Amino acid sequence: MEILWNIIVLIVVGAIAGFIARAVVPGKQSMSIGMTIVLGIVGSLVGNLLGSLISGRGFELGTAGIIGSIIGAIVVLLVYVFATRGRSRAVR
Numbered sequence: 054m055e056i057l058w059n060i061i062v063l064i065v066v067g068a069i070a071g072f073i074a075r076a077v078v079p080g081k082q083s084m085s086i087g088m089t090i091v092l093g094i095v096g097s098l099v100g101n102l103l104g105s106l107i108s109g110r111g112f113e114l115g116t117a118g119i120i121g122s123i124i125g126a127i128v129v130l131l132v133y134v135f136a137t138r139g140r141s142r143a144v145r
Contacts, residue, residue, distance in 0.1 A: 066122055067093030074126035080134060092133075096126025103128070 068086075071093030075082055084092065100121030117125060 063094060063097070064090055066119055067091070067097060069093065069119065070096050070122035070126040073123050074130045077127055078130045078134060082130065082134065092129060093122060093126050096124075096129045097122035098125065099129055100125025 067090045071089035071091075074092060074096060075084070075089060097117050100117035100123070103125060104117055104121050
């Protein structure tokens with residue numbers, strides 16, 4: 054039961070972090086709700102990594118809190134936007 058609860062919390066925090074990151078980063082990001090949740094979950098992992106590197110604890114695999122998740126999701130979304138920026142114009 055605890056594992057199910059942790060998965061639900063991870064999905065909810067991922068959704069919140071993903072939606073806030075999409076609202077903060079300018080431009081249009083064509084993502085489904087599922088991809089927004091994945092963005093938030095990956096952002097949580099990145100936020101934890103950045104936090105552990107800044108604090109000097111070294112690499113720890115895990116998730117960050119809501120603030121760390123939002124910051125990580127913004128970083129991941131900015132990388133995604135810059136990586137796909139030229140591709141959308143080249144296809145047209």
